[in-house]
Amino acid sequence: MTSTTPERPVRVAVQLQPQHADYGQIRDAVLRAEDLGVDVVFNWDHFYPLSGDPDGKHFECWTMLGAWAEQTERVEIGALVTGNGYRNPDLLADMARTVDHVSGGRLILGMGAGWFEKDYREFGYEFGTAGSRIAGLAEAMPRLRHRLAVGNPAPTREIPILIGGGGEKKTLRIVAEHADVWHSFGDVDTLRRKSAILDEHGAAVGRDTARLVERSVGVHGAPDATGPDLVAAGATLLTIGVGGPDYDLSTVADWIAWRDAQG
Structure with a gap:
């Protein structure tokens, strides 16, 4: 990160994985997370569980995000991340605009290229290749x-766009542009290396990503x-993934206490 990077507050998010639970358990977890003091509550955009019983x-x-928009009062909400290939982008933008209004301006629009083949195959979407999905x-x-x-x-505001992925030639170029x-994946050394590559892409497209793109x-x-x-x-948004049906938020509480001690 460069000296032009702004002082961003450290924020803690939770990704409530919408699998292996009744909706009432998910709704309860959202309320508990907000009461704990998280900054952001994410879900994910899949149609089948990613672990445990595959069916x-x-x-x-996105139906769930609309419900969360009404249910919550303070936290930002979003998908970590939306699978681009599942929806017409114009439709997705209108969905995002609607959830933005329902939430009173608390939506983060998370986007990704998609990767879970079962989502595509079972719902009739073309899976293609990693290259075609990134394109x-x-x-x-x-x-x-x-x-x-x-x-x-x-x-209600310029909706923040989050893009997840670490492909160094193509995905990080899209991140730099948009x-x-x-959202990165991996350890601190990976974060440092790919963050520097992101800034190189930013220089190539004329955008100061060190200053403008939160890690x-x-x-x-x-x-x-x-x-x-x-x-x-350089990371300032730290996300803990939590699965159902119990949605144990004890680790989330530890990170919130740590966040608050930084001030």
Whole structure:
């Protein structure tokens, strides 16, 4: 990160995985997370569980975000991340604009190229290749941004766009062009290396990504073990994944306490 990077507050998010649970259990987890003091509550955009029983209970992402928009009062909400290939980008932009209004301006629009073949195969979408899915994301982003700009009423704010992925030649180029938040995967050394590559792409497209793109990363375990190094490497949005049906938020509470101690 460069000296032009702004001082961003460290934020803690939770990804409530919408699998192996009744919706009442998910709704309860959202309320508990907000009461704990998380900054962001994410779900994910899949149609089947990613672990455990592959045909277990599962719920759809964006319908759920509409419910969370009404149910919550303070936290930002979003998908980590939306599978680009599942929806027409103009439709997705209108969905995002609507959830933005329902939530009073608390939506983060998470986007990704998609990767879970079963989602595509079982719902009739073309899976293609990793390259074709990344190309599809690149093609969708200008359409999505245009539709957000022309919708009536306009969004309540410029909806932050989060893009997840670490492909160094293509995905990080899309992040440099379009994202307000980049969600990375891997350890602190990976974050540092790919963050530098992102800034190289930013220079190539004329965008100061060190200043304009927030770094986000998934975390687990005790915050003292990894939190300081991740923040030193530039990460300011730290997300803990939690699965159903019980949605144990004890690790989330530890990260919130650690966050609050930083101030």
